[in-house]
Amino acid sequence: MAIKVVKNLVSQEKYSLKCPNPMVPEYITIHNTANDASAKNEISYMKNNTSSTSYHFAVDDKQVIQGLPLNRNAWHTGDGKEGPGNRKSIGVEICYSKSGGAKYYAAEKLAIKFVAQLLKERGWGIDRIRKHQDWNGKYCPHRILDEGRWDEVKVAIAAELSKIGGKSSASSGSSSGSGTTYTVKKGDTLSGIAKAEGVSVANLQKWNNIKDPNKITVGQKLKLQGSSSSTSKPTSSKKSSYSLPSGVFKVTSPMRKGSEVKKIQQALAALYFYPDKGAKNNGIDGVYGPKTANAVKRFQSVNGLTADGIYGPKTKAKIEEKLK
Incomplete structure (x- = not known):
């Protein structure tokens, strides 16, 4: 059964602040809210404040609420006015992330099912999923990262996607259903791969021990993310x-x-x-x-x-x- 989405969309009068640009989405970006508000409160706050920060969906333990239309961009990834995260990705906030516990894990479970549903609707694979950190380095989704479960969450989305009859991967060249590797094809460049996958050339070089960015070979498998142990954590907030x-x-x-x-x-x-x-x-x-x-x-x-x-x-x- 499809997950019902409750729409509570921002008014068109606030488009210039919250979602000023037309968008044809190419990715889905996952966030943790880092507080304990419900989806209803998250969307209401986003709609009614005077900050430009915005996102398309908030998911709690009971429901999914939509705050922006999917043909408009959101300011949610911190990669600038023209960054692909802000301009080409659907933002999904998982609620109750600050304290965690049963309500958070129920929200995360519903978010996994919902993201799989979004992927299926678009004919996308798991390689279209990004975490906020991939776009601008911010330590988000912080609870998932703290618990070292980003790969686990992606595997769970992939399993749900398979369960509902979706594709394991899109035609972007990713050779893995988990979206963690890319197989180099003829005509590929490292900068082109980085742009398509939403990562930096510097990170691709670091993760794959590539000294010369002009020297990649057809058939070479590239890691698209670093190990969880190397993920930088935020500075102490004591x-x-x-x-x-x-x-x-x-x-x-x-x-x-x-x-x-x-x-x-x-x-x-x-x-x-x-x-x-x-x-x-x-x-x-x-x-x-x-x-x-x-x-x-x-x-x-x-x-x-x-x-x-x-x-x-x-x-x-x-x-x-x-x-x-």
Whole structure:
């Protein structure tokens, strides 16, 4: 039985912010939300805030909700305005990723079935799947990566795809149903393979011990990802790494600026609530403006606080608690 998708689409008035470009998708990108909001709350928040960050679907333990039409791009992979992740991939957020547990694993299970359904509908194979990290290096989907289960998740998607009668792989040249290798064909170049597979030439060289990018041979099998043990993890987010300011911070005119604001932004980024994806330094600019207030509001909304976007003693205490 096909998985029902509940549509709660962003208004056309917000297309210029959330999904400004027409899109013919070529990939599916998997994310972990890094908080404990439901799919309904994730999509509602995405639709109604003033940040450009956007994604097509949110999946929780009970349902799949769509927030953007599939013929429009989303800003979800941080690889720039023209990057293939942002411009050519469908974004799928798996909910309840912060705390994990039964609700998260139920959400992940439903997401696996849903992604397989998306693949079948398009006649795609598992080689069209990407993790957020593949596009811009961000450590996402963080829970799956932390648990060393990215390959396991892809195998599960492949098994579900086979179960519902989909293709094991598309015609992109991948020789493996898991999408982890590529067999070089006549006329291939390393840069062309990198572009088609959504990875960098530098990574292909590193993963395959290639010193000269112009020297690849027909029939050669290339690894399309590094080992899970070599996957870089984010810097430590221990409380000792951050010295949060006291006092009350909110959007004012003129907007408050300085190193204290930057500390708040950095702490929120460590908890995956602030970056401004695609912006320089993740948007950490030391300005307490609408972007920072929105990040604070989202943090508050999933942590039992009054979601007013104002940083004060209670929000400071809760951030410090989550950073421990």
